Amino acid sequence: MAQNKLVVISLDSMGFNDLDQWIDLAPHLKKLRDRGTWVQHVRGIFPTLTYPSHTSIITGQYPAVHGIVNNTKLQPQRLSPDWYWYRKDVQATPLYDVARQAGLTTAAFLWPVTAGSKIDYNISEIFPNRIWTNQVLVSLKASSPWFLLQMNHRYGHLRHGIKQPWLDDFVTACAIDTLKNKKPDLTLIHLVDMDSMRHRYGVRSTAARAAWQRLDARVARLVDATKAAGTYEHTNFVFLGDHYQIDVTKMIHLNIAFAKQGWLRPLPAKTTYRKDWQVTAKACDGESYVYVTSGVDLKRVRQVIEQTAGVSHVYSQAEAAQRGADPHCAFLVEAKRGYYFTDEVNRPAVVEDVDPTSLGTHDRYRGVHGYGPDQPNYDTTIVFCGPDVNQKKVIEQTAHLVDEGPTFAQLLGLHYPQATAGQPIIGVVKEDRS
Ligand SMILES: [Zn+2]
Numbered sequence: 001m002a003q004n005k006l007v008v009i010s011l012d013s014m015g016f017n018d019l020d021q022w023i024d025l026a027p028h029l030k031k032l033r034d035r036g037t038w039v040q041h042v043r044g045i046f047p048t049l050t051y052p053s054h055t056s057i058i059t060g061q062y063p064a065v066h067g068i069v070n071n072t073k074l075q076p077q078r079l080s081p082d083w084y085w086y087r088k089d090v091q092a093t094p095l096y097d098v099a100r101q102a103g104l105t106t107a108a109f110l111w112p113v114t115a116g117s118k119i120d121y122n123i124s125e126i127f128p129n130r131i132w133t134n135q136v137l138v139s140l141k142a143s144s145p146w147f148l149l150q151m152n153h154r155y156g157h158l159r160h161g162i163k164q165p166w167l168d169d170f171v172t173a174c175a176i177d178t179l180k181n182k183k184p185d186l187t188l189i190h191l192v193d194m195d196s197m198r199h200r201y202g203v204r205s206t207a208a209r210a211a212w213q214r215l216d217a218r219v220a221r222l223v224d225a226t227k228a229a230g231t232y233e234h235t236n237f238v239f240l241g242d243h244y245q246i247d248v249t250k251m252i253h254l255n256i257a258f259a260k261q262g263w264l265r266p267l268p269a270k271t272t273y274r275k276d277w278q279v280t281a282k283a284c285d286g287e288s289y290v291y292v293t294s295g296v297d298l299k300r301v302r303q304v305i306e307q308t309a310g311v312s313h314v315y316s317q318a319e320a321a322q323r324g325a326d327p328h329c330a331f332l333v334e335a336k337r338g339y340y341f342t343d344e345v346n347r348p349a350v351v352e353d354v355d356p357t358s359l360g361t362h363d364r365y366r367g368v369h370g371y372g373p374d375q376p377n378y379d380t381t382i383v384f385c386g387p388d389v390n391q392k393k394v395i396e397q398t399a400h401l402v403d404e405g406p407t408f409a410q411l412l413g414l415h416y417p418q419a420t421a422g423q424p425i426i427g428v429v430k431e432d433r434s
Helices: 016-021 027-035 050-059 095-101 135-142 145-158 166-181 193-201 206-229 254-260 298-306 317-322 401-412
Strands: 005-011 037-043 106-109 121-123 186-191 235-240 250-253 279-284 287-292 311-316 331-335 339-342 351-353 380-385 393-395
Touching (some): 016 037, 016 380, 027 206, 027 380, 037 401, 050 095, 095 106, 095 186, 095 401, 121 145, 145 166, 166 206, 186 206, 193 206, 235 401, 298 311, 331 339
Parallel strands (some): 037 393, 250 339
Antiparallel strands (some): 037 380, 235 380, 250 351, 287 331
Protein backbone atom coordinates (compact mmCIF):
# COMPACT_ATOMS: atom_id res chain seq x y z
CA MET A 1 0.00 0.00 0.00
CA ALA A 2 1.31 3.44 -0.88
CA GLN A 3 2.52 5.48 2.05
CA ASN A 4 0.57 8.62 2.91
CA LYS A 5 2.33 11.95 2.48
CA LEU A 6 3.26 14.35 5.26
CA VAL A 7 3.06 18.15 5.24
CA VAL A 8 4.59 19.91 8.27
CA ILE A 9 3.81 23.61 8.71
CA SER A 10 5.77 25.49 11.36
CA LEU A 11 4.07 28.68 12.53
CA ASP A 12 7.00 30.35 14.21
CA SER A 13 6.31 31.40 17.84
CA MET A 14 2.85 29.72 18.02
CA GLY A 15 2.17 28.85 21.65
CA PHE A 16 -0.53 26.88 23.43
CA ASN A 17 -2.10 30.26 24.23
CA ASP A 18 -2.70 30.97 20.55
CA LEU A 19 -4.62 27.78 19.84
CA ASP A 20 -6.47 28.31 23.12
CA GLN A 21 -7.22 32.02 23.46
CA TRP A 22 -6.87 33.25 19.87
CA ILE A 23 -8.59 30.33 18.20
CA ASP A 24 -11.68 32.31 17.17
CA LEU A 25 -9.42 34.55 15.09
CA ALA A 26 -8.22 31.48 13.19
CA PRO A 27 -11.24 29.57 11.82
CA HIS A 28 -9.22 27.25 9.59
CA LEU A 29 -6.82 26.23 12.32
CA LYS A 30 -9.80 25.77 14.64
CA LYS A 31 -11.38 23.32 12.21
CA LEU A 32 -8.11 21.39 11.89
CA ARG A 33 -7.50 21.44 15.66
CA ASP A 34 -11.00 20.12 16.36
CA ARG A 35 -10.87 17.50 13.62
CA GLY A 36 -7.51 15.91 14.39
CA THR A 37 -5.35 15.32 17.47
CA TRP A 38 -4.28 18.36 19.44
CA VAL A 39 -1.29 17.86 21.72
CA GLN A 40 -1.93 20.97 23.78
CA HIS A 41 1.38 21.39 25.59
CA VAL A 42 4.79 20.86 24.04
CA ARG A 43 7.82 21.69 26.17
CA GLY A 44 10.64 23.33 24.23
CA ILE A 45 14.38 22.88 24.52
CA PHE A 46 17.23 24.87 26.12
CA PRO A 47 17.48 27.48 24.60
CA THR A 48 14.03 28.06 23.04
CA LEU A 49 15.47 29.57 19.86
CA THR A 50 14.27 28.97 16.31
CA TYR A 51 17.27 27.14 14.83
CA PRO A 52 18.01 24.80 17.75
CA SER A 53 14.25 24.13 18.08
CA HIS A 54 13.63 23.29 14.41
CA THR A 55 16.67 21.03 14.45
CA SER A 56 15.36 19.24 17.55
CA ILE A 57 11.96 18.88 15.89
CA ILE A 58 13.40 17.28 12.76
CA THR A 59 16.10 15.11 14.38
CA GLY A 60 14.39 14.12 17.66
CA GLN A 61 17.60 15.11 19.50
CA TYR A 62 18.62 17.86 21.92
CA PRO A 63 21.09 20.59 20.84
CA ALA A 64 23.91 18.97 22.85
CA VAL A 65 23.65 16.07 20.39
CA HIS A 66 22.63 17.74 17.10
CA GLY A 67 25.08 20.60 17.56
CA ILE A 68 22.82 23.56 16.69
CA VAL A 69 23.14 25.14 20.13
CA ASN A 70 22.23 28.69 19.11
CA ASN A 71 20.89 30.61 16.09
CA THR A 72 24.24 32.20 15.34
CA LYS A 73 27.88 31.27 15.75
CA LEU A 74 30.35 32.71 18.24
CA GLN A 75 32.08 35.34 16.10
CA PRO A 76 32.91 38.24 18.44
CA GLN A 77 34.41 40.34 15.69
CA ARG A 78 31.33 40.29 13.48
CA LEU A 79 28.61 42.82 14.10
CA SER A 80 26.25 40.33 12.49
CA PRO A 81 27.52 36.78 13.12
CA ASP A 82 26.77 33.95 10.69
CA TRP A 83 23.74 31.80 11.42
CA TYR A 84 23.81 28.00 11.50
CA TRP A 85 22.47 27.85 7.96
CA TYR A 86 24.05 24.66 6.71
CA ARG A 87 22.94 21.04 6.93
CA LYS A 88 26.58 20.05 7.42
CA ASP A 89 26.49 21.71 10.87
CA VAL A 90 23.79 19.25 12.01
CA GLN A 91 25.45 16.33 13.76
CA ALA A 92 22.33 14.13 13.92
CA THR A 93 20.19 12.68 11.13
CA PRO A 94 17.28 14.91 10.06
CA LEU A 95 14.04 13.22 9.01
CA TYR A 96 14.38 14.56 5.46
CA ASP A 97 17.57 12.51 5.05
CA VAL A 98 15.85 9.40 6.44
CA ALA A 99 12.97 9.99 3.99
CA ARG A 100 15.29 10.48 1.05
CA GLN A 101 17.19 7.31 1.83
CA ALA A 102 13.88 5.44 1.86
CA GLY A 103 13.22 6.72 -1.66
CA LEU A 104 10.70 9.42 -0.70
CA THR A 105 10.71 12.84 -2.34
CA THR A 106 11.28 15.84 -0.06
CA ALA A 107 10.63 19.58 -0.18
CA ALA A 108 11.42 22.40 2.26
CA PHE A 109 10.58 26.07 2.34
CA LEU A 110 12.71 28.18 4.67
CA TRP A 111 13.07 25.26 7.05
CA PRO A 112 16.08 26.28 9.20
CA VAL A 113 19.53 24.71 8.79
CA THR A 114 18.86 22.99 5.45
CA ALA A 115 21.26 24.95 3.23
CA GLY A 116 23.35 22.60 1.12
CA SER A 117 21.14 19.63 2.02
CA LYS A 118 19.96 17.00 -0.45
CA ILE A 119 16.29 17.93 -0.17
CA ASP A 120 14.80 17.56 -3.67
CA TYR A 121 12.99 20.91 -3.75
CA ASN A 122 14.54 23.29 -1.28
CA ILE A 123 14.40 27.02 -0.70
CA SER A 124 16.67 27.32 2.29
CA GLU A 125 16.63 30.07 4.88
CA ILE A 126 19.84 31.94 4.30
CA PHE A 127 20.57 35.59 3.80
CA PRO A 128 23.63 37.50 2.64
CA ASN A 129 25.88 38.26 5.58
CA ARG A 130 28.87 39.63 3.76
CA ILE A 131 28.91 42.91 1.91
CA TRP A 132 30.27 41.23 -1.22
CA THR A 133 27.47 38.67 -1.46
CA ASN A 134 23.89 39.10 -2.58
CA GLN A 135 20.65 37.27 -1.91
CA VAL A 136 20.39 35.57 -5.30
CA LEU A 137 23.91 34.19 -5.15
CA VAL A 138 23.82 32.90 -1.57
CA SER A 139 20.38 31.37 -2.07
CA LEU A 140 21.38 29.66 -5.31
CA LYS A 141 24.43 28.15 -3.71
CA ALA A 142 22.47 26.89 -0.71
CA SER A 143 19.21 25.72 -2.32
CA SER A 144 18.18 23.58 -5.29
CA PRO A 145 19.34 26.05 -7.98
CA TRP A 146 17.02 25.27 -10.89
CA PHE A 147 14.02 25.00 -8.55
CA LEU A 148 14.82 28.31 -6.84
CA LEU A 149 15.24 30.13 -10.17
CA GLN A 150 11.89 28.80 -11.32
CA MET A 151 10.14 29.79 -8.07
CA ASN A 152 11.77 33.21 -8.07
CA HIS A 153 10.72 33.75 -11.66
CA ARG A 154 7.10 32.88 -10.87
CA TYR A 155 6.70 34.39 -7.41
CA GLY A 156 9.67 36.69 -6.81
CA HIS A 157 7.37 39.70 -7.29
CA LEU A 158 5.67 38.82 -3.97
CA ARG A 159 8.88 39.27 -2.02
CA HIS A 160 10.51 42.44 -0.62
CA GLY A 161 13.86 40.98 0.36
CA ILE A 162 13.30 39.09 3.60
CA LYS A 163 10.67 41.49 5.03
CA GLN A 164 7.41 40.20 6.48
CA PRO A 165 4.63 39.55 5.68
CA TRP A 166 5.81 39.39 2.04
CA LEU A 167 8.40 36.70 2.65
CA ASP A 168 5.70 34.36 4.01
CA ASP A 169 3.51 35.21 0.99
CA PHE A 170 6.37 34.18 -1.30
CA VAL A 171 7.05 31.01 0.68
CA THR A 172 3.36 30.08 0.68
CA ALA A 173 3.08 30.60 -3.09
CA CYS A 174 6.17 28.46 -3.74
CA ALA A 175 4.92 25.72 -1.42
CA ILE A 176 1.46 25.70 -3.03
CA ASP A 177 3.01 25.42 -6.50
CA THR A 178 5.20 22.54 -5.33
CA LEU A 179 2.40 20.69 -3.50
CA LYS A 180 0.35 20.86 -6.70
CA ASN A 181 3.02 20.11 -9.27
CA LYS A 182 5.65 18.00 -7.52
CA LYS A 183 3.50 16.27 -4.87
CA PRO A 184 6.42 15.58 -2.51
CA ASP A 185 6.13 12.79 0.07
CA LEU A 186 7.51 15.03 2.84
CA THR A 187 7.06 18.81 2.79
CA LEU A 188 8.43 21.16 5.47
CA ILE A 189 7.20 24.77 5.55
CA HIS A 190 8.37 27.51 7.92
CA LEU A 191 6.29 30.70 8.23
CA VAL A 192 7.79 33.50 10.30
CA ASP A 193 5.32 36.40 10.05
CA MET A 194 3.93 36.22 13.62
CA ASP A 195 7.34 35.73 15.26
CA SER A 196 8.61 38.88 13.50
CA MET A 197 5.60 40.91 14.64
CA ARG A 198 5.95 39.68 18.23
CA HIS A 199 9.60 40.69 18.35
CA ARG A 200 8.75 44.14 17.10
CA TYR A 201 5.37 44.89 18.70
CA GLY A 202 4.85 42.43 21.58
CA VAL A 203 3.38 38.98 22.17
CA ARG A 204 -0.32 39.93 22.27
CA SER A 205 -0.06 43.06 20.10
CA THR A 206 -2.52 44.03 17.39
CA ALA A 207 0.22 43.39 14.83
CA ALA A 208 0.75 39.86 16.18
CA ARG A 209 -3.00 39.19 16.04
CA ALA A 210 -3.10 40.37 12.43
CA ALA A 211 -0.15 38.07 11.63
CA TRP A 212 -1.98 35.16 13.30
CA GLN A 213 -4.97 35.79 11.03
CA ARG A 214 -2.71 35.93 7.97
CA LEU A 215 -1.12 32.62 9.01
CA ASP A 216 -4.56 31.05 9.30
CA ALA A 217 -5.38 32.10 5.75
CA ARG A 218 -2.05 30.72 4.48
CA VAL A 219 -2.68 27.41 6.24
CA ALA A 220 -6.05 27.15 4.46
CA ARG A 221 -4.43 27.81 1.08
CA LEU A 222 -1.75 25.19 1.70
CA VAL A 223 -4.33 22.55 2.66
CA ASP A 224 -6.41 23.50 -0.40
CA ALA A 225 -3.37 23.00 -2.61
CA THR A 226 -3.38 19.30 -1.75
CA LYS A 227 -7.08 19.14 -2.65
CA ALA A 228 -6.27 20.66 -6.04
CA ALA A 229 -3.42 18.17 -6.41
CA GLY A 230 -5.66 15.23 -5.55
CA THR A 231 -3.39 14.27 -2.64
CA TYR A 232 -5.50 15.59 0.25
CA GLU A 233 -7.03 12.21 1.13
CA HIS A 234 -3.56 10.71 1.35
CA THR A 235 -1.84 13.47 3.28
CA ASN A 236 -1.25 13.84 7.00
CA PHE A 237 -0.79 17.43 8.17
CA VAL A 238 1.08 18.86 11.12
CA PHE A 239 0.75 22.42 12.44
CA LEU A 240 3.32 23.25 15.08
CA GLY A 241 5.03 26.04 16.97
CA ASP A 242 8.73 26.03 17.81
CA HIS A 243 8.51 28.19 20.99
CA TYR A 244 6.37 30.99 22.37
CA GLN A 245 7.51 34.53 23.29
CA ILE A 246 7.67 36.75 26.39
CA ASP A 247 7.33 40.56 26.49
CA VAL A 248 10.45 42.48 27.47
CA THR A 249 11.44 46.02 28.47
CA LYS A 250 15.06 45.65 29.61
CA MET A 251 18.39 44.42 28.23
CA ILE A 252 21.38 42.85 29.95
CA HIS A 253 24.78 43.29 28.29
CA LEU A 254 26.86 40.72 30.17
CA ASN A 255 29.96 41.44 28.08
CA ILE A 256 30.14 44.94 29.58
CA ALA A 257 30.38 43.38 33.04
CA PHE A 258 33.12 41.06 31.71
CA ALA A 259 34.99 43.98 30.09
CA LYS A 260 34.98 45.77 33.46
CA GLN A 261 36.83 42.75 34.88
CA GLY A 262 39.36 42.92 32.04
CA TRP A 263 38.16 39.59 30.62
CA LEU A 264 37.54 41.01 27.16
CA ARG A 265 38.58 44.17 25.36
CA PRO A 266 36.01 46.18 23.39
CA LEU A 267 37.00 47.60 20.03
CA PRO A 268 36.57 51.39 20.20
CA ALA A 269 33.18 52.69 18.99
CA LYS A 270 32.01 49.23 17.94
CA THR A 271 29.67 46.62 19.37
CA THR A 272 32.35 44.01 18.75
CA TYR A 273 35.43 43.08 20.75
CA ARG A 274 38.87 41.60 20.37
CA LYS A 275 39.49 37.93 19.70
CA ASP A 276 41.72 37.40 22.75
CA TRP A 277 38.86 37.22 25.29
CA GLN A 278 39.00 35.11 28.44
CA VAL A 279 35.30 35.25 29.26
CA THR A 280 32.54 36.01 26.80
CA ALA A 281 28.76 35.98 26.73
CA LYS A 282 26.96 34.63 23.67
CA ALA A 283 23.31 35.60 23.89
CA CYS A 284 20.26 33.50 23.08
CA ASP A 285 17.96 36.44 24.05
CA GLY A 286 16.15 34.98 27.10
CA GLU A 287 19.24 33.01 28.04
CA SER A 288 22.92 33.57 27.47
CA TYR A 289 25.79 31.15 27.16
CA VAL A 290 29.02 32.14 28.86
CA TYR A 291 32.26 30.72 27.48
CA VAL A 292 35.69 30.88 29.09
CA THR A 293 39.23 30.08 28.03
CA SER A 294 41.40 27.97 30.30
CA GLY A 295 42.80 29.35 33.55
CA VAL A 296 39.80 31.51 34.45
CA ASP A 297 38.45 31.53 38.01
CA LEU A 298 34.95 30.16 37.44
CA LYS A 299 33.80 31.08 40.95
CA ARG A 300 34.61 34.73 40.26
CA VAL A 301 32.83 34.60 36.89
CA ARG A 302 29.72 33.13 38.51
CA GLN A 303 29.83 35.88 41.16
CA VAL A 304 29.94 38.63 38.54
CA ILE A 305 27.01 37.07 36.67
CA GLU A 306 24.93 36.53 39.81
CA GLN A 307 25.44 40.13 40.88
CA THR A 308 23.95 41.40 37.62
CA ALA A 309 20.39 42.75 37.82
CA GLY A 310 17.85 40.79 35.79
CA VAL A 311 19.66 37.45 36.09
CA SER A 312 17.33 34.81 37.53
CA HIS A 313 19.45 31.66 37.41
CA VAL A 314 22.92 30.41 36.51
CA TYR A 315 23.28 26.83 35.27
CA SER A 316 26.71 25.23 35.52
CA GLN A 317 28.29 23.49 32.55
CA ALA A 318 27.11 20.10 33.84
CA GLU A 319 23.56 21.40 34.41
CA ALA A 320 23.47 22.98 30.95
CA ALA A 321 24.69 19.76 29.31
CA GLN A 322 22.18 17.71 31.30
CA ARG A 323 19.42 19.95 29.91
CA GLY A 324 20.60 19.35 26.37
CA ALA A 325 22.23 22.75 25.88
CA ASP A 326 25.78 23.38 24.63
CA PRO A 327 28.08 21.12 26.68
CA HIS A 328 31.03 23.40 25.83
CA CYS A 329 29.70 26.42 27.73
CA ALA A 330 30.96 27.37 31.19
CA PHE A 331 27.53 28.62 32.24
CA LEU A 332 24.03 29.01 30.87
CA VAL A 333 22.38 32.11 32.33
CA GLU A 334 18.62 32.64 32.55
CA ALA A 335 17.10 36.14 32.47
CA LYS A 336 14.13 37.17 34.56
CA ARG A 337 10.94 37.63 32.58
CA GLY A 338 11.01 41.07 30.99
CA TYR A 339 14.79 41.01 30.51
CA TYR A 340 16.86 39.70 27.62
CA PHE A 341 20.56 39.44 26.79
CA THR A 342 22.62 41.04 24.04
CA ASP A 343 26.32 40.59 23.19
CA GLU A 344 26.97 44.33 23.00
CA VAL A 345 29.96 46.02 24.64
CA ASN A 346 29.52 49.71 23.77
CA ARG A 347 26.46 50.60 25.85
CA PRO A 348 26.42 53.03 28.82
CA ALA A 349 25.49 50.36 31.40
CA VAL A 350 25.28 46.61 31.90
CA VAL A 351 21.49 46.78 32.26
CA GLU A 352 19.31 49.31 30.44
CA ASP A 353 15.74 49.90 29.32
CA VAL A 354 14.87 49.26 25.70
CA ASP A 355 14.32 52.68 24.18
CA PRO A 356 10.93 52.46 22.38
CA THR A 357 12.25 54.60 19.52
CA SER A 358 14.98 51.98 18.90
CA LEU A 359 12.51 49.10 18.34
CA GLY A 360 12.94 47.40 14.99
CA THR A 361 16.68 48.07 14.86
CA HIS A 362 19.30 45.37 15.50
CA ASP A 363 18.66 43.51 18.79
CA ARG A 364 15.96 45.92 20.03
CA TYR A 365 12.80 44.01 20.86
CA ARG A 366 9.42 44.20 22.54
CA GLY A 367 9.12 40.40 22.71
CA VAL A 368 11.74 37.63 22.72
CA HIS A 369 12.23 33.89 23.27
CA GLY A 370 15.31 31.85 24.09
CA TYR A 371 14.40 31.41 27.77
CA GLY A 372 14.49 28.01 29.43
CA PRO A 373 11.47 25.95 28.31
CA ASP A 374 10.13 25.60 31.86
CA GLN A 375 9.06 29.25 32.12
CA PRO A 376 5.39 29.40 33.16
CA ASN A 377 2.80 29.88 30.41
CA TYR A 378 5.46 29.41 27.74
CA ASP A 379 4.68 26.02 26.12
CA THR A 380 4.32 25.61 22.42
CA THR A 381 1.77 23.27 20.84
CA ILE A 382 1.11 20.89 17.93
CA VAL A 383 -1.86 19.69 15.87
CA PHE A 384 -1.97 16.52 13.75
CA CYS A 385 -4.63 15.87 11.14
CA GLY A 386 -5.13 13.34 8.38
CA PRO A 387 -5.94 9.74 7.46
CA ASP A 388 -3.47 8.14 9.92
CA VAL A 389 -4.26 10.48 12.84
CA ASN A 390 -6.84 9.94 15.56
CA GLN A 391 -9.85 12.21 15.15
CA LYS A 392 -11.33 14.73 17.59
CA LYS A 393 -8.76 14.04 20.22
CA VAL A 394 -7.07 16.25 22.80
CA ILE A 395 -3.90 15.12 24.56
CA GLU A 396 -3.40 17.01 27.81
CA GLN A 397 -0.17 15.37 28.86
CA THR A 398 2.86 17.52 28.06
CA ALA A 399 4.97 16.28 25.15
CA HIS A 400 8.48 17.42 24.25
CA LEU A 401 9.78 19.06 21.11
CA VAL A 402 12.10 16.08 20.52
CA ASP A 403 9.04 13.78 20.38
CA GLU A 404 7.79 15.47 17.22
CA GLY A 405 10.28 14.06 14.67
CA PRO A 406 9.79 10.49 15.94
CA THR A 407 6.00 10.97 15.60
CA PHE A 408 6.46 12.21 12.01
CA ALA A 409 8.67 9.18 11.33
CA GLN A 410 5.91 6.92 12.64
CA LEU A 411 3.42 8.58 10.27
CA LEU A 412 5.76 8.03 7.33
CA GLY A 413 6.65 4.48 8.39
CA LEU A 414 10.31 5.48 8.76
CA HIS A 415 12.97 4.84 11.39
CA TYR A 416 15.87 7.08 12.37
CA PRO A 417 19.20 5.25 12.03
CA GLN A 418 20.08 6.02 15.68
CA ALA A 419 17.93 6.05 18.81
CA THR A 420 16.34 9.49 19.33
CA ALA A 421 15.97 11.37 22.63
CA GLY A 422 12.27 11.77 21.87
CA GLN A 423 9.61 9.07 21.46
CA PRO A 424 6.50 9.06 19.24
CA ILE A 425 3.71 10.87 21.10
CA ILE A 426 1.28 8.20 22.31
CA GLY A 427 -2.28 8.58 21.07
CA VAL A 428 -1.62 10.61 17.91
CA VAL A 429 -1.25 7.92 15.27
CA LYS A 430 -4.14 5.49 14.73
CA GLU A 431 -3.46 2.13 16.28
CA ASP A 432 -3.44 0.11 13.08
CA ARG A 433 -0.64 2.40 11.85
CA SER A 434 1.51 2.67 14.98
ZN1 LIG B 1 11.07 30.61 16.11
